[in-house]
Amino acid sequence: MIPQQNGLEPLYERLREILPKHAQDVKEFREAHGGEAIGILTVDMAYGGMRGIKGMVSETSVLDADEGIRFQGHTLLELQETLPRGPGGQEPLPEGALWLLLTGELPTQKETTLLSKDLARRAELPHHVEQMLNNFPKELHPMAQLSAAVTALHSESKFAKAYATGDTPKSKYWELTLEDSLDLIAKLPVIAAMIYNNVFHNGRPIGKIDPEKDLGANFANMMGFTDEGFVDLLRLYLVIHADHEGGNVSAHTTHLVGSALSDPYLAYGAALNGLAGPLHGLANQEVLSWLTKIKARLGEKNGGNWQENLNKKSLSDEVWNTLNSGQVIPGYGHAVLRKTDPRYTCQREFALKHMPDSDDFKLVSMLYEVVPDILLKHGKAKNPWPNVDAHSGILLQHYGMTEMNFYTVLFGVSRAIGVLTSLVWSRSMGLPLERPKSMSTPGLKAFVAAARSELKEKQQRSKYM
Ligand SMILES: CC(=O)SCCNC(=O)CCNC(=O)[C@H](O)C(C)(C)COP(=O)(O)OP(=O)(O)OC[C@H]1O[C@@H](n2cnc3c(N)ncnc32)[C@H](O)[C@@H]1OP(=O)(O)O
Numbered sequence: 001m002i003p004q005q006n007g008l009e010p011l012y013e014r015l016r017e018i019l020p021k022h023a024q025d026v027k028e029f030r031e032a033h034g035g036e037a038i039g040i041l042t043v044d045m046a047y048g049g050m051r052g053i054k055g056m057v058s059e060t061s062v063l064d065a066d067e068g069i070r071f072q073g074h075t076l077l078e079l080q081e082t083l084p085r086g087p088g089g090q091e092p093l094p095e096g097a098l099w100l101l102l103t104g105e106l107p108t109q110k111e112t113t114l115l116s117k118d119l120a121r122r123a124e125l126p127h128h129v130e131q132m133l134n135n136f137p138k139e140l141h142p143m144a145q146l147s148a149a150v151t152a153l154h155s156e157s158k159f160a161k162a163y164a165t166g167d168t169p170k171s172k173y174w175e176l177t178l179e180d181s182l183d184l185i186a187k188l189p190v191i192a193a194m195i196y197n198n199v200f201h202n203g204r205p206i207g208k209i210d211p212e213k214d215l216g217a218n219f220a221n222m223m224g225f226t227d228e229g230f231v232d233l234l235r236l237y238l239v240i241h242a243d244h245e246g247g248n249v250s251a252h253t254t255h256l257v258g259s260a261l262s263d264p265y266l267a268y269g270a271a272l273n274g275l276a277g278p279l280h281g282l283a284n285q286e287v288l289s290w291l292t293k294i295k296a297r298l299g300e301k302n303g304g305n306w307q308e309n310l311n312k313k314s315l316s317d318e319v320w321n322t323l324n325s326g327q328v329i330p331g332y333g334h335a336v337l338r339k340t341d342p343r344y345t346c347q348r349e350f351a352l353k354h355m356p357d358s359d360d361f362k363l364v365s366m367l368y369e370v371v372p373d374i375l376l377k378h379g380k381a382k383n384p385w386p387n388v389d390a391h392s393g394i395l396l397q398h399y400g401m402t403e404m405n406f407y408t409v410l411f412g413v414s415r416a417i418g419v420l421t422s423l424v425w426s427r428s429m430g431l432p433l434e435r436p437k438s439m440s441t442p443g444l445k446a447f448v449a450a451a452r453s454e455l456k457e458k459q460q461r462s463k464y465m
């Protein structure tokens, strides 16, 4: 029933040891402690986007408000040092992050190469998806094209086909979910490259996948980039955007839709529609278009020479203008983080190494000095520090990828690695349909009133005892 794994047996064998053991551990933990409270719920939480509620489990990564994300316990800085790197490169390979998120174990170079080769084998798109991509109007936003193509890949789902037979045991769900997930992770760069070439380069062919190259190198090459610096940046980009625990919009959507036993293509197609929102993944596009507007204004009276007017005062004015017009500062703030996002810091380190003299880098660096104080004075944002999206665009610009409408697609190629591995873990634990209870405002008011009068009665009773 489970398709041939073409050389990925070591990964499957390891997972057949790890995942059932973990599921048993969870079962015993729940039997012993299932009734224990892990937090309180308030009225504000119900209205406030469920911020702070510990209401779901995600095994692949955990976010700390101060320290940032850890993939299976490892910080991004550690992963930059320990994950295998690409040939001639200095940055970690996304295939290594995929292995780590799946197994909880740091892969060897050999295991990482195994995944690179396996993904190259899985990359081909069905004809109807190629045709669909070629028929989209150029004006359709690249994220809408991406989510539509991913949803249409449902035709390839091994999970959906096996489920439809009616005789697939639940214990096999995770393997079928993994098969679909690996297929999807392999096909995403091909879809993204087709979108890039169709929309911005007159349908230039993407060329063939080279089975000897890693995913990042193949992806860059298909989009027409051969510069080793860009290839390495893309590898880093695909690693750092891959996962951000379970509650963010794209991860949560994948989990929610997947919990209805929709296959990974349908679940991730839905997630991409959330990633395409300006408060989530689209913020990387928003940052670049905001920076472009700032540069245009700074250069207005100067024949376009914005650099001459770049100083803290002129930037502060721009930031206040944005806030006073009721808009958010894109790339700043976060629902969970309360310090500078380590993903911002590692991109800053990359810039310091590879493009220290770039004017765009100077602009982004000066904003880092200016924005947090202003957001604190503004008094609304709980976190005045930059997130991942504040930095990514100018790195891509540096290497010639100037089409900002495309940036969130890169995020979408990366995010699949984390949220789909998380779906595999969820399936292996047999997590059920997600269905929290909602209430109406009259219902909440009645609930609060009843709770108050019960408390009052109790207090009164205790007075006479
Ligand atoms: C990959 C990612 O998804 S990272 C996030 C990418 N998104 C952005 O960069 C967009 C800009 N940032 C934001 O809009 C927010 O900080 C979010 C969406 C990321 C987090 O939202 P929340 O958890 O609701 O933030 P928080 O609790 O701090 O919001 C409180 C208030 O501060 C405002 N605020 C938060 N961040 C900012 C900001 N960057 N600029 C201006 N105001 C802000 C909120 O809009 C909210 O205002 P309101 O009370 O008038 O509605």
Ligand SMILES: O=C([O-])CC(=O)C(=O)O
Pocket (backbone or CB within 6 Å): 243, 244, 247, 248, 249, 250, 335, 336, 387, 388
């Ligand atoms: O964690 C969040 O809410 C948003 C975010 O940074 C991500 O998904 O990468």
